[in-house]
Amino acid sequence: MHIEVRGLNKSFGDFHAVSDVSFEIEKGKLIGLLGPSGGGKTSVLRMLAGLETPTSGDILFHGKRVNDLPPQERGIGFVFQNYALFKHMTVYDNVAFGLKVKKQPKDRIRERVMSLLELTGLKGFEHRYPHQLSGGQRQRVAFARALAPEPQLLLLDEPFAAIDAKIRTELRTWLKELIDRVGITSIFVTHDQDEAIEVADEIMIMNKGRLEQKGTPWDIYKNPETPFVASFIGESTIVHDIGRIKGFEEAAVWEGTTALIRPEYIEIGKAGEIRLQSATMEGRIRQLHFRGSEWLVEVDVNGTTLKTYRSLEKEAFHPGEEVSVLVHRAYLFNERDSWMMENRLKEDPMPIHI
Amino acid sequence: MMTVIIVIIVTAINTVFGVMLALYLVRADWIGQKLKRLLNSLVDLPFAVSPVIGGLMIVLLLGPNTVIGALLEGAGFKVVYALPGMTLATLFVTFPIMVREVMPVLQEIGAQQEEAASTLGAYPWYTFWRVTWPSIRWGVIYGVVLTVARSLGEFGAVLVVSGNIINKTQTATTLVYQDVENFNVAAANGVALVLAAFSALLLLMMEWAKKRKEVH
Numbered sequence: 001m002h003i004e005v006r007g008l009n010k011s012f013g014d015f016h017a018v019s020d021v022s023f024e025i026e027k028g029k030l031i032g033l034l035g036p037s038g039g040g041k042t043s044v045l046r047m048l049a050g051l052e053t054p055t056s057g058d059i060l061f062h063g064k065r066v067n068d069l070p071p072q073e074r075g076i077g078f079v080f081q082n083y084a085l086f087k088h089m090t091v092y093d094n095v096a097f098g099l100k101v102k103k104q105p106k107d108r109i110r111e112r113v114m115s116l117l118e119l120t121g122l123k124g125f126e127h128r129y130p131h132q133l134s135g136g137q138r139q140r141v142a143f144a145r146a147l148a149p150e151p152q153l154l155l156l157d158e159p160f161a162a163i164d165a166k167i168r169t170e171l172r173t174w175l176k177e178l179i180d181r182v183g184i185t186s187i188f189v190t191h192d193q194d195e196a197i198e199v200a201d202e203i204m205i206m207n208k209g210r211l212e213q214k215g216t217p218w219d220i221y222k223n224p225e226t227p228f229v230a231s232f233i234g235e236s237t238i239v240h241d242i243g244r245i246k247g248f249e250e251a252a253v254w255e256g257t258t259a260l261i262r263p264e265y266i267e268i269g270k271a272g273e274i275r276l277q278s279a280t281m282e283g284r285i286r287q288l289h290f291r292g293s294e295w296l297v298e299v300d301v302n303g304t305t306l307k308t309y310r311s312l313e314k315e316a317f318h319p320g321e322e323v324s325v326l327v328h329r330a331y332l333f334n335e336r337d338s339w340m341m342e343n344r345l346k347e348d349p350m351p352i353h354i
Numbered sequence: 355m356m357t358v359i360i361v362i363i364v365t366a367i368n369t370v371f372g373v374m375l376a377l378y379l380v381r382a383d384w385i386g387q388k389l390k391r392l393l394n395s396l397v398d399l400p401f402a403v404s405p406v407i408g409g410l411m412i413v414l415l416l417g418p419n420t421v422i423g424a425l426l427e428g429a430g431f432k433v434v435y436a437l438p439g440m441t442l443a444t445l446f447v448t449f450p451i452m453v454r455e456v457m458p459v460l461q462e463i464g465a466q467q468e469e470a471a472s473t474l475g476a477y478p479w480y481t482f483w484r485v486t487w488p489s490i491r492w493g494v495i496y497g498v499v500l501t502v503a504r505s506l507g508e509f510g511a512v513l514v515v516s517g518n519i520i521n522k523t524q525t526a527t528t529l530v531y532q533d534v535e536n537f538n539v540a541a542a543n544g545v546a547l548v549l550a551a552f553s554a555l556l557l558l559m560m561e562w563a564k565k566r567k568e569v570h
């Protein structure tokens with residue numbers, strides 16, 4: 001389903017939960033809706049589903065305004081954050097609910113439910129009640145139940161929030177494959193940027209009720225349009241005095257300019273390890289955090305602490321060690337504008353790997 | 355007997371309207387916050403007011419000497435000192451029971467299951483019977499038992515409204531009172547025994563309903 005939202009607003013009393021949100025989603029896309037708690041993500045989903053009435057603005061499905069359509073007629077599947085399974089019904093009855101409402105013949109219902117249970121790996125559980133299932137199984141029941149009436153749009157509100165990290169990775173890969181196979185337009189809310197980047201075709205970032213940016217994960221990562229997006233994605237460092245970073249001195253002439261530097265754009269090495277020696281600064285290792293596949297390194301440079309990664313294959317650092325630091329690029333912004341700047345001392349641009 | 359008719363009418367009305375009011379108070383967001391608070395305290399009014407005063411209020415409002423009472427009587431409908439008045443008095447006293455039983459259950463289960471049902475295409479009536487009712491069922495049954503017990507035993511409000519006309523507007527409880535007044539202790543004991551036995555039965559049912567309520 002093609003979805004368009006124009007100038008959407010929602011107030012609760014005098015509190016503005018969603019302000020002036022507009023976006024468009026193409027048919028079949030999987031969208032990750034990302035943002036900090038209280039950003040208005042759930043409110044947007046609920047308005048799309050018709051569970052909440054917008055204060056103003058239009059919602060269009062296939063170019064037709066659906067604001068006045070009740071949830072029953074919108075053709076939407078909704079997976080709630082805590083699943084909201086019907087707790088006095090078996091797994092079978094939960095999944096069959098949307099089909100029974102439509103008064104489909106019994107054998108058709110049976111066929112569809114069984115195929116969905118097969119698809120979600122819940123075969124053999126059809127006579128269990130929700131309280132007899134694990135979190136991951138409940139999540140899949142919620143998913144099967146939402147898919148049963150063949151919705152045109154699937155909304156998932158933090159579908160993996162209550163599931164532990166290990167199964168989560170598994171489930172989201174499974175979800176992505178499943179959605180690809182079914183070919184249904186989907187929006188899923190998450191707090192977890194890795195999840196959004198890994199699964200979504202496009203990401204929308206919401207903060208304080210505003211839509212900050214919408215784009216492919218790559219776009220958002222490479223060209224953040226607002227300081228909030230830049231700082232939200234990745235473990236970036238904010239540097240208020242950009243003049244102290246070698247290669248960026250000229251940026252300091254703009255009054256009130258702040259820099260945001262991503263870990264990927266900072267290179268550190270022992271003396272002589274970095275090729276562009278002329279562009280490096282002296283730094284001292286402050287702290288090291290083990291991150292499973294790499295080190296997160298905090299390094300002090302001219303009184304600022306920068307964060308970067310160091311591969312496990314390379315020689316390890318120790319706190320207090322002297323190192324060379326090279327900042328390849330910085331994301332600069334002031335009140336009026338924001339832009340990307342390359343290190344001026346680099347003759348040949350280094351290939352950047354993310 | 356009068357008592358049975360009153361209990362049946364009162365329980366039926368209280369169950370239907372009590373559950374409805376509880377649903378509105380908990381779920382409907384089109385009712386303003388202030389109005390909800392007002393309704394909420396109105397529901398508790400019978401708990402705060404003595405049953406005798408409640409009965410008196412009905413007499414003062416609908417008695418033969420008032421405008422409304424006279425009008426109704428003109429239409430051949432006697433309220434006070436007759437069955438409608440007694441039913442009304444019992445209703446007044448027992449109304450909070452059902453609402454107060456069902457409201458917390460509704461609050462506890464939350465609106466999400468109902469919202470899920472609506473996104474799956476179910477309209478409110480269907481959702482109520484398939485989703486909400488199974489969750490509040492035992493709360494309602496417990497409320498019914500309590501209402502029956504309370505209507506059986508109600509004395510104060512009914513005595514004021516009924517006028518206690520022998521064999522016409524007499525309930526089991528007022529009959530006991532009457533018999534004791536007339537030193538007819540044996541008869542009073544008989545009726546009281548029946549009432550007590552019935553209460554014991556209700557108590558057992560209450561325990562049973564409470565247990566089921568906790569299971570779900």
Ligand SMILES: Nc1ncnc2c1ncn2[C@@H]1O[C@H](COP(=O)(O)OP(=O)(O)OP(=O)(O)O)[C@@H](O)[C@H]1O
Nearest residue numbers: 012015016017035036037038039040041042043044
């Ligand atoms: N029914 C309501 N009444 C009043 N305020 C509300 C209501 N629903 C949401 N809000 C407020 O609106 C804001 C946005 O809420 P919303 O649930 O959309 O955030 P969210 O982005 O989903 O957050 P989270 O990630 O924590 O779920 C919050 O500040 C919240 O307090």
Ligand SMILES: [Mg+2]
Nearest residue numbers: 041042043157
């Ligand atoms: Mg939310």
